[in-house]
Amino acid sequence: MSNLMSGARMLLECLAREGTECIFGFPGGVTLPFYDAMYEHPIRHVLVRHEENACFASQGYATVTGKVGVCCATSGPGATNLVTGLVNALMDSTPIVAITGQVATKLIGSDAFQEADTFGITRSCTKHNYLVKNLADLPQVVHEAFYIAASGRPGPVLIDVPKDVFQGQGRYSPVSAIHLPGYKVYAEGHTGQIRRAAQMIWDAQRPLVYAGGGIVASNASAELQSLVELVDLPTVCTIMGLGTLPSDHPNFISMPGMHGSYASNMGLTHTDLIIALGVRFDDRVTGRLSTFAPHAKVIHVDIDPAEIGKNRIPDLPIVGDAKRVLQKLNKLLAETDPAVAARNADARKAWWQQIRQWMEEHPLVPAVSSTEIKPQHVMLEIDRLSGGHAIVASDVGQHQMWAAQFIRFNEPRLWLNSGGLGSMGYGLPAAMGAQFARPDKLVFAVVGDGGFQMSIPELATLANYGLPVKIVVVNNGYLGMVRQWQELFYDNRLCSVELDTFPDAEKLAGAYGIKGRTIERPDELAPALREAVDEPGPYLLNVRVTQAENVYPMVPAGSAISEMVLSQPQPVAVAK
Numbered sequence: 003m004s005n006l007m008s009g010a011r012m013l014l015e016c017l018a019r020e021g022t023e024c025i026f027g028f029p030g031g032v033t034l035p036f037y038d039a040m041y042e043h044p045i046r047h048v049l050v051r052h053e054e055n056a057c058f059a060s061q062g063y064a065t066v067t068g069k070v071g072v073c074c075a076t077s078g079p080g081a082t083n084l085v086t087g088l089v090n091a092l093m094d095s096t097p098i099v100a101i102t103g104q105v106a107t108k109l110i111g112s113d114a115f116q117e118a119d120t121f122g123i124t125r126s127c128t129k130h131n132y133l134v135k136n137l138a139d140l141p142q143v144v145h146e147a148f149y150i151a152a153s154g155r156p157g158p159v160l161i162d163v164p165k166d167v168f169q170g171q172g173r174y175s176p177v178s179a180i181h182l183p184g185y186k187v188y189a190e191g192h193t194g195q196i197r198r199a200a201q202m203i204w205d206a207q208r209p210l211v212y213a214g215g216g217i218v219a220s221n222a223s224a225e226l227q228s229l230v231e232l233v234d235l236p237t238v239c240t241i242m243g244l245g246t247l248p249s250d251h252p253n254f255i256s257m258p259g260m261h262g263s264y265a266s267n268m269g270l271t272h273t274d275l276i277i278a279l280g281v282r283f284d285d286r287v288t289g290r291l292s293t294f295a296p297h298a299k300v301i302h303v304d305i306d307p308a309e310i311g312k313n314r315i316p317d318l319p320i321v322g323d324a325k326r327v328l329q330k331l332n333k334l335l336a337e338t339d340p341a342v343a344a345r346n347a348d349a350r351k352a353w354w355q356q357i358r359q360w361m362e363e364h365p366l367v368p369a370v371s372s373t374e375i376k377p378q379h380v381m382l383e384i385d386r387l388s389g390g391h392a393i394v395a396s397d398v399g400q401h402q403m404w405a406a407q408f409i410r411f412n413e414p415r416l417w418l419n420s421g422g423l424g425s426m427g428y429g430l431p432a433a434m435g436a437q438f439a440r441p442d443k444l445v446f447a448v449v450g451d452g453g454f455q456m457s458i459p460e461l462a463t464l465a466n467y468g469l470p471v472k473i474v475v476v477n478n479g480y481l482g483m484v485r486q487w488q489e490l491f492y493d494n495r496l497c498s499v500e501l502d503t504f505p506d507a508e509k510l511a512g513a514y515g516i517k518g519r520t521i522e523r524p525d526e527l528a529p530a531l532r533e534a535v536d537e538p539g540p541y542l543l544n545v546r547v548t549q550a551e552n553v554y555p556m557v558p559a560g561s562a563i564s565e566m567v568l569s570q571p572q573p574v575a576v577a578k
């Protein structure tokens with residue numbers, strides 16, 4: 003016979019049963035009963051300094067572990083502060099469960115103090131959401147929420163819990179079976195389609211793998227590696243998919259798209275077969291869609307049927323979990339008659355030669371100077387310390403693109419960034435969540451001076467919990483990415499992008515009881531980063547970099563990805 007307990011306690015029991023170790027949150031009036039129950043419960047609550055950061059931290063935790071992250075906020079302003087984080091999780095397919103408090107059921111709709119229609123507001127920014135009006139429904143809802151968040155295409159699920167539901171008394175019986183008639187996950191992939199995919203792969207002369215975050219979500223990196231090795235396929239990984247094929251793998255080309263490498267974009271432009279795995283043909287990858295991969299047939303594997311044909315109609319759709327589909331596909335490829343496998347060997351060899359030539363003609367070359375610190379140089383030094391094995395959480399902007407271009411990731415679940423929403427303020431809290439999940443790992447938060455100033459309050463969280471995150475501020479004195487666009491596309495009419503005021507890093511960090519310093523000379527960079535890494539606690543390293551450096555290559559918005567601008571255009575000399 004189960005014990006009588008409060009709704010708040012019951013919620014904690016459900017979370018514990020789902021394997022929740024910690025909740026990132028911020029309390030308030032209607033969540034008081036929940037916090038009271040946490041007082042004596044083994045699940046750890048991590049007090050952040052803003053609800054948005056609780057949501058981002060739960061995503062950092064989820065990304066590095068592959069488990070469902072949990073965050074919590076009170077009603078009204080607490081819940082509305084979660085919204086950006088929820089959209090971020092939805093766009094990047096990150097499994098989290100967000101718990102919000104709601105005013106008591108009898109007050110709902112009365113404009114009660116701190117009442118907001120959280121259920122209505124979050125409907126379009128969650129994979130699914132619930133308002134629990136009866137305590138008896140709570141266990142079912144929580145276990146369903148975890149199932150929905152983690153299964154199929156992962157995403158955020160929100161549970162809105164009125165105060166009286168937290169306070170009510172009931173008996174908890176764990177729910178073991180989830181039965182959702184309207185929610186089906188097709189994981190296996192159609193056998194006939196997979197067979198056709200194998201044929202198309204052997205038929206292709208210029209095949210290319212285009213792999214994304216779906217590979218991370220389905221833990222299919224080993225299967226991806228087998229695929230590319232079985233057929234010796236060149237591979238591009240999206241910004242969400244970096245690390246799914248190790249950066250040091252000989253078949254890895256680079257990232258494609260707006261700031262992708264020349265070889266990646268030329269590969270996509272000239273391939274005759276795209277093997278698209280867990281990607282969504284995002285506009286930042288495709289550029290002008292009508293000119294994207296004009297010669298290619300497309301095999302598109304995705305667990306979300308809504309992704310198939312959304313942007314590019316595939317020749318061969320396969321709805322399924324990338325891991326399961328690749329396991330079956332690899333088996334077929336491995337069993338192929340060697341004569342069939344060799345049919346296009348010469349053409350493929352020529353294709354690889356072409357790709358290598360593109361890589362050699364226009365490699366991603368990091369700018370390094372002896373007089374000033376180039377932002378790319380910062381990434382090289384982080385890369386050297388990481389060796390492809392540190393966790394790096396990036397914020398949004400130019401530094402994000404340089405980090406993606408120049409830091410290697412030799413394992414999945416090391417690279418965290420806000421890819422879909424591009425939300426500034428993500429980097430530091432995501433790094434916090436990652437460090438909670440992986441205390442054994444070196445964790446960098448690579449942030450711009452703009453985005454960092456959105457996250458400064460979290461220095462307190464780092465200090466409180468002694469989280470040894472190494473914050474590297476790539477400080478160019480500008481909202482750099484916006485400045486770049488104003489320079490290139492608005493006649494350099496810089497408007498509201500100067501960040502003239504930035505706090506003294508040593509004093510700022512010191513005010514929170516952590517170490518920090520500012521550097522501006524190239525010879526200081528390597529020793530300062532070493533010092534940061536050697537410091538047992540958190541560290542704030544403010545790196546003053548070249549101010550008006552631009553990210554290249556760049557595909558101007560609306561252009562074909564073959565129309566890359568490879569480096570800063572030089573002013574044209576006009577004859578007098």
Ligand SMILES: Cc1ncc(C[n+]2csc(CCOP(=O)(O)OP(=O)(O)O)c2C)c(N)n1
Pocket residue numbers: 397398399400401402424425426427449450451452453454476478480481482483484
């Ligand atoms: C919340 C939010 N507001 C505005 C933007 C638009 N935006 C994209 S990049 C960027 C500049 C970021 O500046 P900084 O953090 O200094 O990084 P940098 O580009 O200089 O590396 C801005 C304002 C955004 N992505 N997110």
